[in-house]
Amino acid sequence: xxxxxxxxxxxxxxxxxxxxxxxxxxRTVQGVLEEAAQRLFGVPTxxxxxxxxxxxxxxxxxxxxxxxxxxxxxxxxxxxxxxxxPEDVAVRCVRETDPRFDPRRWARRRSYRYTLLTSPxxxxxxxxxxxxxxxxxxxxxxxxxxxxxxxxxDFAACSGPLPAGRSSVRTVYRAAWRSEGCCLLFEIEAxxxxxxxxxxxxxxxxxxxxxxxxxEQFSELLRQATPCSMGPAAPPHGLCLWSxxxxxxxxx
Amino acid sequence: xxxxxxxxxxxxxxxxxxxxxxxxxxRTVQGVLEEAAQRLFGVPTxxxxxxxxxxxxxxxxxxxxxxxxxxxxxxxxxxxxxxxxPEDVAVRCVRETDPRFDPRRWARRRSYRYTLLTSPxxxxxxxxxxxxxxxxxxxxxxxxxxxxxxxxxDFAACSGPLPAGRSSVRTVYRAAWRSEGCCLLFEIEAxxxxxxxxxxxxxxxxxxxxxxxxxEQFSELLRQATPCSMGPAAPPHGLCLWSxxxxxxxxx
Numbered sequence: 436x437x438x439x440x441x442x443x444x445x446x447x448x449x450x451x452x453x454x455x456x457x458x459x460x461x462r463t464v465q466g467v468l469e470e471a472a473q474r475l476f477g478v479p480t481x482x483x484x485x486x487x488x489x490x491x492x493x494x495x496x497x498x499x500x501x502x503x504x505x506x507x508x509x510x511x512x513x514x515x516x517x518x519x520x521p522e523d524v525a526v527r528c529v530r531e532t533d534p535r536f537d538p539r540r541w542a543r544r545r546s547y548r549y550t551l552l553t554s555p556x557x558x559x560x561x562x563x564x565x566x567x568x569x570x571x572x573x574x575x576x577x578x579x580x581x582x583x584x585x586x587x588x589d590f591a592a593c594s595g596p597l598p599a600g601r602s603s604v605r606t607v608y609r610a611a612w613r614s615e616g617c618c619l620l621f622e623i624e625a626x627x628x629x630x631x632x633x634x635x636x637x638x639x640x641x642x643x644x645x646x647x648x649x650x651e652q653f654s655e656l657l658r659q660a661t662p663c664s665m666g667p668a669a670p671p672h673g674l675c676l677w678s679x680x681x682x683x684x685x686x687x
Numbered sequence: 688x689x690x691x692x693x694x695x696x697x698x699x700x701x702x703x704x705x706x707x708x709x710x711x712x713x714r715t716v717q718g719v720l721e722e723a724a725q726r727l728f729g730v731p732t733x734x735x736x737x738x739x740x741x742x743x744x745x746x747x748x749x750x751x752x753x754x755x756x757x758x759x760x761x762x763x764x765x766x767x768x769x770x771x772x773p774e775d776v777a778v779r780c781v782r783e784t785d786p787r788f789d790p791r792r793w794a795r796r797r798s799y800r801y802t803l804l805t806s807p808x809x810x811x812x813x814x815x816x817x818x819x820x821x822x823x824x825x826x827x828x829x830x831x832x833x834x835x836x837x838x839x840x841d842f843a844a845c846s847g848p849l850p851a852g853r854s855s856v857r858t859v860y861r862a863a864w865r866s867e868g869c870c871l872l873f874e875i876e877a878x879x880x881x882x883x884x885x886x887x888x889x890x891x892x893x894x895x896x897x898x899x900x901x902x903e904q905f906s907e908l909l910r911q912a913t914p915c916s917m918g919p920a921a922p923p924h925g926l927c928l929w930s931x932x933x934x935x936x937x938x939x
Contacts, residue, residue, distance in 0.1 A: 446810060446811050446812065447811050447812075448811040448812050448814075493812055495812065513808065517808055517809060522809070522811065522814055523811045523814075524811055525808050525809040525810065525811050526808065527806070527807070527808040554779070555779070556765065556769055556777050556778065556779040557769060557774070557777040558698055558777065559698050559699050559700040559774065559775045559776055559777050560698065560699075560700050560745055560747065560816065560927075562700070562774055562775075564812065675812075
């Protein structure tokens with residue numbers, strides 16, 4: 436009887452979750468996954484996630500890992516978990532991993548996508564996944580400001596409240612806007628993210644798009660050492676944890 | 688004081704509606720639009736719609752028209768209606784029309800889109816807009832069967848129950864499948880549609896994709912004169928009334 440470690444890609448609609456991480460008396464992604472795993476394997480099962488997402492934030496490519504003493508093959512486990520999970524969360528690509536695999540520590544890059552709806556009117560079918568900001572954004576200014584994000588630096592200014600002493604140096608590999616129909620998508624990839632980092636960046640970039648902040652002022656804010664310098668965060672429902680990447684052999 | 692006629696493009700998430708057409712004691716798109724119009728214009732206001740959609744069916748480009756004795760310009764009316772409407776329905780492109788404009792009778796073509804999710808696993812973020820049929824569909828066979836739909840003919844076989852004596856001759860201009868990510872989209876355009884026509888066609892084409900019906904058997908079913916010959920309808924939440932077109936000058 437040896438424990439085997441499994442990993443899976445996890446997608447969820449964040450609307451009805453109080454975030455990804457376990458909390459007492461709240462419905463969380465981790466809690467719901469652990470409940471399904473306990474029902475399947477018959478024992479309490481700790482599930483670890485690659486990235487923390489806030490209440491209301493969605494995921495297409497979150498990564499989870501857990502141990503189980505089972506003879507079931509990964510595909511069967513995936514089907515069984517999906518049958519036990521509620522309709523707003525699902526696993527895919529269940530696989531057996533190195534028993535030391537840690538979805539958070541082993542992650543090399545995370546990418547997020549934020550969706551803005553730029554039509555003048557509401558779009559009922561997009562209301563759960565896009566922030567309705569309306570038309571008239573200066574996309575070129577937003578793009579030019581976003582370019583200042585790329586590189587290795589202290590991102591404290593873009594963070595929400597941070598525990599004292601925690602490093603806020605991160606590397607952003609890519610940060611760009613692109614149009615898709617009546618939406619404007621922001622795609623950002625980094626080694627790791629600080630709390631609320633993408634939403635605070637998007638909040639400030641929308642201010643740039645509205646002409647209330649110049650790209651230079653945005654760069655200046657970025658250089659501040661104090662968390663929350665960038666001002667209020669964009670709402671969570673526009674954000675989606677898109678993918679998490681690992682070294683070869685652990686790719687999703 | 689003269690009545691002016693207005694038209695608008697209407698989008699809705701069909702999940703919480705008992706269909707588009709007014710019904711006593713049920714929440715309908717027409718009912719919700721009439722309620723908002725009555726609040727804005729101060730008098731009971733009849734709203735007419737271009738196409739009837741069943742309970743659960745969505746719309747991106749439904750068309751509505753109504754009369755009002757008002758000095759407000761169309762843009763202001765649009766903003767005011769959207770402020771009064773619930774979050775699952777919105778109007779756009781409000782315009783003043785010919786006082787004889789009838790959104791149903793004047794419509795030249797309607798197009799619908801049906802979305803199938805073909806990944807093995809559920810996708811929580813698509814669960815409200817796609818029918819999860821899983822992988823393994825033979826798309827080439829579905830496409831070849833769909834081509835038999837194009838043209839002018841009696842479509843009784845694809846219809847749900849029909850009132851006696853009502854013509855079921857329609858012209859289909861376009862019917863095609865295309866892939867988009869993990870989805871398979873069916874796009875169909877016709878002068879008009881019979882009750883449940885798109886959903887029954889999709890139900891049968893999925894049977895073709897699963898190898899349970901050949902393209903020839905599909906063509907044969909199509910020639911039946913009895914409503915419901917095509918078998919059960921695909922579920923409503925995968926269907927969206929995409930657009931309605933009019934003669935030049937009334938284009939959306």
